[in-house]
Amino acid sequence: MTRTLITNAILIDPDARTETPGSLLIEDGRIAAILQGDDAAPSGQPARIIDANGKHLAPGIVDIGVKVCEPGERHKESFRSAGRAAAAGGVTTIATRPDTLPAIDSPEVLEFTRRRANEAAPVNVLPMAALTKGRLGREMTEIGFLMDAGAIAFTDCDHVVQDTKVLARALTYARACGALVIAHPQDPNLSKGAAATSGKFASLYGLPAVSPMAERMGLDRDIALLEMTGARYHADQITTARALPALERAKRNGLDITAGTSIHHLTLNELDLAGYRTFFKVKPPLRSEEDRHAIVAALRDGVIDTISSMHTPQDEESKRLPFEEAASGAVALETLLPAALRLYHSGDLDLPTLFRALSLNPARRLGLEAGRMAVGAPADLVLFDASKPFVLDRATLRSKSKNTPFDGARMQGRVMATYVAGAPVYEAE
Amino acid sequence: MSFEHTHLLGIEPLAPHDITTILDLADQYADRGRSAAKYGTALAGLTQINMFFENSTRTQASFELAGKRLGADVMSMAMQASSINKGETLIDTAMTLNAMHPDLLVVRHPHSGAVDLLAQKVNCAVLNAGDGRHEHPTQALLDALTIRRAKGRLHRLNIAICGDIAHSRVARSNIILLGKMENRIRLIGPPTLMPAGIAEFGVEVYDDMKQGLEGVDVVMMLRLQRERMDGGFIPSEREYYHRYGLDAEKLAHAAPDAIVMHPGPMNRGVEIDGELADDLRRSVIQQQVEMGVAVRMAAMDLLARNLRKRAPMESVMA
Numbered sequence: 159m160t161r162t163l164i165t166n167a168i169l170i171d172p173d174a175r176t177e178t179p180g181s182l183l184i185e186d187g188r189i190a191a192i193l194q195g196d197d198a199a200p201s202g203q204p205a206r207i208i209d210a211n212g213k214h215l216a217p218g219i220v221d222i223g224v225k226v227c228e229p230g231e232r233h234k235e236s237f238r239s240a241g242r243a244a245a246a247g248g249v250t251t252i253a254t255r256p257d258t259l260p261a262i263d264s265p266e267v268l269e270f271t272r273r274r275a276n277e278a279a280p281v282n283v284l285p286m287a288a289l290t291k292g293r294l295g296r297e298m299t300e301i302g303f304l305m306d307a308g309a310i311a312f313t314d315c316d317h318v319v320q321d322t323k324v325l326a327r328a329l330t331y332a333r334a335c336g337a338l339v340i341a342h343p344q345d346p347n348l349s350k351g352a353a354a355t356s357g358k359f360a361s362l363y364g365l366p367a368v369s370p371m372a373e374r375m376g377l378d379r380d381i382a383l384l385e386m387t388g389a390r391y392h393a394d395q396i397t398t399a400r401a402l403p404a405l406e407r408a409k410r411n412g413l414d415i416t417a418g419t420s421i422h423h424l425t426l427n428e429l430d431l432a433g434y435r436t437f438f439k440v441k442p443p444l445r446s447e448e449d450r451h452a453i454v455a456a457l458r459d460g461v462i463d464t465i466s467s468m469h470t471p472q473d474e475e476s477k478r479l480p481f482e483e484a485a486s487g488a489v490a491l492e493t494l495l496p497a498a499l500r501l502y503h504s505g506d507l508d509l510p511t512l513f514r515a516l517s518l519n520p521a522r523r524l525g526l527e528a529g530r531m532a533v534g535a536p537a538d539l540v541l542f543d544a545s546k547p548f549v550l551d552r553a554t555l556r557s558k559s560k561n562t563p564f565d566g567a568r569m570q571g572r573v574m575a576t577y578v579a580g581a582p583v584y585e586a587e
Numbered sequence: 588m589s590f591e592h593t594h595l596l597g598i599e600p601l602a603p604h605d606i607t608t609i610l611d612l613a614d615q616y617a618d619r620g621r622s623a624a625k626y627g628t629a630l631a632g633l634t635q636i637n638m639f640f641e642n643s644t645r646t647q648a649s650f651e652l653a654g655k656r657l658g659a660d661v662m663s664m665a666m667q668a669s670s671i672n673k674g675e676t677l678i679d680t681a682m683t684l685n686a687m688h689p690d691l692l693v694v695r696h697p698h699s700g701a702v703d704l705l706a707q708k709v710n711c712a713v714l715n716a717g718d719g720r721h722e723h724p725t726q727a728l729l730d731a732l733t734i735r736r737a738k739g740r741l742h743r744l745n746i747a748i749c750g751d752i753a754h755s756r757v758a759r760s761n762i763i764l765l766g767k768m769e770n771r772i773r774l775i776g777p778p779t780l781m782p783a784g785i786a787e788f789g790v791e792v793y794d795d796m797k798q799g800l801e802g803v804d805v806v807m808m809l810r811l812q813r814e815r816m817d818g819g820f821i822p823s824e825r826e827y828y829h830r831y832g833l834d835a836e837k838l839a840h841a842a843p844d845a846i847v848m849h850p851g852p853m854n855r856g857v858e859i860d861g862e863l864a865d866d867l868r869r870s871v872i873q874q875q876v877e878m879g880v881a882v883r884m885a886a887m888d889l890l891a892r893n894l895r896k897r898a899p900m901e902s903v904m905a
Contacts, residue, residue: 359784
């Protein structure tokens with residue numbers, strides 16, 4: 159029986175919304191005891207005692223929507239490199255995206271990724287599967303078989319299922335299976351070819367742009383289909399103020415809907431594209447500062463439930479192109495926590511609220527036991543120094559791809575150690 | 588006279604005195620162009636490469652002539668026919684050319700920002716000859732010189748820019764330049780051809796052409812960029828001509844001495860009446876072409892002076 163005691167920590171409990179000094183005992187991969195303040199240590203000698211030096215201990219991050227480029231583009235990111243990046247970033251569970259080459263749309267491909275993940279990644283990997291075959295929006299995948307094979311959720315990622323009849327049927331079938339469907343709310347015609355959000359900035363830079371209204375239109379449609387089908391639904395990224403009233407109303411009306419946003423939309427805005435910096439090109443494109451503020455407020459109020467990294471590795475070649483031609487996406491597993499802590503340091507969000515969105519809510523949505531600071535919960539934990547300053551050097555990233563928008567950025571907050579089922583998977587030097 | 592720029596990537600980075608510096612020098616070159624002593628030596632010993640990733644006749648010819656008149660060795664490459672079709676990236680192409688040590692690189696590219704990207708990777712002076720919908724600085728400069736010569740000043744004028752603003756890099760560069768020089772700018776066109784957020788540009792926007800033209804000193808027409816449209820911006824060309832094509836009737840609303848400009852190539856009968864375009868009392872379209880050569884000579888001359896200042900030996904040795 160392995161026992162580890164982490165003492166002298168500030169324990170973040172996102173469920174109770176508290177931060178309390180104390181110690182935590184890990185036994186057999188689970189949280190065995192939580193000791194407030196200077197309570198006496200539990201009976202029996204732990205095998206290992208870790209002094210947290212007054213730093214924060216929180217449930218490990220559960221990240222919905224990580225792209226690992228296996229199968230197909232292992233040179234961009236493998237399960238090994240993504241797993242190491244996640245561990246270094248305090249991310250203990252990744253729900254991986256099926257937008258690979260080929261798409262993960264059959265039990266056979268899903269089993270391949272699960273096998274690869276288990277061999278190579280030090281963190282929990284939960285593969286998602288495509289909602290439609292080839293992510294083409296024509297025929298639903300074998301949702302039942304895929305769930306048996308371990309698919310945690312179903313999504314066509316940034317491909318919007320355009321045919322409403324196809325989506326309605328897939329949602330209906332998914333509901334019968336109890337499957338979670340994750341969609342990218344966006345009107346595909348309005349957003350076709352867009353590289354930026356329409357407005358003064360995009361016009362000045364001469365970039366093809368999409369109105370922020372396209373997101374609300376996509377969400378409105380999906381909400382109507384949820385009323386019709388009753389499916390379990392999660393919007394992968396809500397990034398504009400205009401989409402929020404519809405989301406709020408749908409929740410109030412009792413639909414089974416949750417929504418996430420990406421760390422980039424929470425911490426960057428469209429002005430960051432200045433100089434045509436393609437590392438800031440993400441999908442949907444970065445929004446106005448007003449939208450960013452609205453999304454931060456929605457996160458605080460619980461209208462938006464989860465934060466994800468939307469980790470999307472791209473090699474240098476696909477980014478070193480004129481802006482319109484360059485690939486979208488940014489790596490973010492290792493910068494997710496320090497970037498999210500910007501919202502803490504700016505006074506926008508407290509740490510328990512932040513970890514509700516990073517750990518508790520995504521875990522709940524995926525039906526996992528993780529994400530909680532509670533006795534009996536899996537000991538998936540992140541120990542971090544919330545105020546340690548550093549300058550990010552992209553060459554130090556563990557991801558195979560280095561396409562981060564935060565290269566050279568001053569950040570505050572570093573992971574000291576990450577534990578998965580009680581075992582350290584990352585310890586800072 | 589000071590001009591402290593390494594490249595000419597757009598009007599945005601230029602200060603009003605930079606613009607005046609270019610125009611003053613271009614004025615001299617324009618006068619010289621009309622005399623027997625057309626040729627100079629300002630670019631002697633320098634290599635100028637024109638890289639056009641998008642079709643162009645007049646801009647390319649204008650840059651070529653400008654370089655030759657100042658003694659540069661000029662090479663023009665039609666990039667559509669080159670290795671770009673074999674999958675080579677823009678940066679690889681740039682690096683390859685850079686290895687041949689050009690001094691001036693003139694680049695046109697269909698994507699906004701592509702010329703900025705290229706300029707980061709080479710160590711010669713880069714001139715933007717048009718990038719996507721972003722900027723076309725030498726066009727705005729030649730328009731400015733034409734206006735200054737016709738009107739005697741380049742400030743406190745009422746200037747209307749008409750037509751397809753959304754797809755036009757010429758419009759963007761002109762709005763920025765004319766704004767910097769403190770003119771009053773009106774944009775006229777159907778709302779579908781206006782870029783988003785245009786009200787924040789410090790301009791007045793009109794969708795009625797006659798109202799928009801009321802009393803203006805300068806009418807700049809834009810080409811309807813049919814090749815940049817993926818359908819459905821206007822109902823038809825004939826309706827467009829009826830509402831937004833410049834003819835004598837609409838022009839009557841402008842000031843009696845208003846000049847008519849067009850960057851070319853013109854779609855006669857779509858955005859401008861053919862007869863009006865040829866009317867030498869109103870149209871300065873031919874002067875625009877003439878000023879184009881002069882402005883490009885001035886811009887390359889000024890950039891070359893900075894090149895020599897930075898590495899005097901290198902350019903002599905080259």
